[in-house]
Amino acid sequence: MQHGDRIASGVCQAPGSGEAPAPDSFIPQNIRGKLTRNASLAKLVWFKSGGAADWLFEPADREDLIAFLEQVQPGTPVMALGLGSNLIIRDGGVPGVVIRLGKAFAELHENTESVLHCGGGASGILVSSKARDAGIAGLEFLRGIPGTVGGFVRMNGGAYGREVADILVDCDVILPGGDFVTLPAGDLQYSYRHSALPEGAVVVSARFQGQPGDPAVIGAEMDKIAQAREESQPLRTKTGGSTFKNPPGEKAWALIDAAGCRGLTLGGAQVSEKHTNFLINTGDATSSDIEELGEEVRRRVAESQGVTLEWEIKRVGRP
Numbered sequence: 001m002q003h004g005d006r007i008a009s010g011v012c013q014a015p016g017s018g019e020a021p022a023p024d025s026f027i028p029q030n031i032r033g034k035l036t037r038n039a040s041l042a043k044l045v046w047f048k049s050g051g052a053a054d055w056l057f058e059p060a061d062r063e064d065l066i067a068f069l070e071q072v073q074p075g076t077p078v079m080a081l082g083l084g085s086n087l088i089i090r091d092g093g094v095p096g097v098v099i100r101l102g103k104a105f106a107e108l109h110e111n112t113e114s115v116l117h118c119g120g121g122a123s124g125i126l127v128s129s130k131a132r133d134a135g136i137a138g139l140e141f142l143r144g145i146p147g148t149v150g151g152f153v154r155m156n157g158g159a160y161g162r163e164v165a166d167i168l169v170d171c172d173v174i175l176p177g178g179d180f181v182t183l184p185a186g187d188l189q190y191s192y193r194h195s196a197l198p199e200g201a202v203v204v205s206a207r208f209q210g211q212p213g214d215p216a217v218i219g220a221e222m223d224k225i226a227q228a229r230e231e232s233q234p235l236r237t238k239t240g241g242s243t244f245k246n247p248p249g250e251k252a253w254a255l256i257d258a259a260g261c262r263g264l265t266l267g268g269a270q271v272s273e274k275h276t277n278f279l280i281n282t283g284d285a286t287s288s289d290i291e292e293l294g295e296e297v298r299r300r301v302a303e304s305q306g307v308t309l310e311w312e313i314k315r316v317g318r319p
Helices: 062-070 126-132 141-146 149-155 214-234 253-259 288-306
Strands: 034-040 054-058 078-081 085-088 094-100 108-110 115-119 168-174 180-184 201-211 269-270 279-280 315-316
Touching: 034 115, 062 201, 078 201, 085 269, 085 288, 108 126, 115 126, 126 141, 126 214, 141 214, 149 201, 253 288, 269 288, 279 288
Parallel strands: 054 094, 078 094, 085 315
Antiparallel strands: 034 054, 108 115, 115 201, 168 180, 168 201, 269 279
16 A cells, blocks of 8 residues: 555546646555555556546445545546446546446345446456346346446446346446445436436446346347357457447438448558458557547548537547
8 A cells, every 4th residue: 555645736637637736645544455656557457558547546345435435535537447448548548536346346146126236447358248147038138238337337337138227227336535435326317328327426336127038048148149249240359349429310420431441541540441430450559559540530531421420439548
């Protein structure tokens, strides 16, 4: 555990909003988790690119996270990091504090009436597998989302015709400042890949509603989803999942393909030959390469197809 002075360098800007003064030092009291200054994030995200976090905190448990956030100066940016599968960390790094939830936040247990309680750090594969074993149907689609419960809840994650808005009962959230609240699904005002979850809020657990089902049938559906992903997506590359949202009535990949962007490269970044709505780090791409390639794709699609694509991948940090 590192020790220093409390973050006291003024109010930082939100991640991605430009330069922000880096916190000089930080002395959290009675913290049991791991706190790291200038922590490299590239190894923690699927693209394997990007800069460092001013601070990275890996809490021991929920109470530890609450105690930590109570001591962070108001106005300091706070960002939760899951598997880093749908994220570009910009090369200048992330201002403020990045929270990474570990095994202590991956607990799963069945509640009554086919409700599954899920820790915010549990992966989609883990959640869907637990639901299968418990005979809870309706959560199979989470097998196809490469992320954690916290990210699903924030982004209304979805795949194969279903999304988190269809299954969420409520979620437990720790707000900047350390307040612990439980928010019903209706308060999140879900829309396509968007929620009204407050900036800097960390989802530590959620309840998903399913229905009774046959584990064998559930497992077969999960296998079908896994096979479809393997056949259609560049899963064995440094990628970030679906890059752009599907416009109403359209498929982003088809628009990108029609704009002639399949295989397009910029620096070490490439539009996937296998699935054009995926960008790839071919080996030495910077986050700037990846983001600039995405913007070039957007420009070409707008010019040739008359549609402005919206980013689905979250881009955070200093350019």
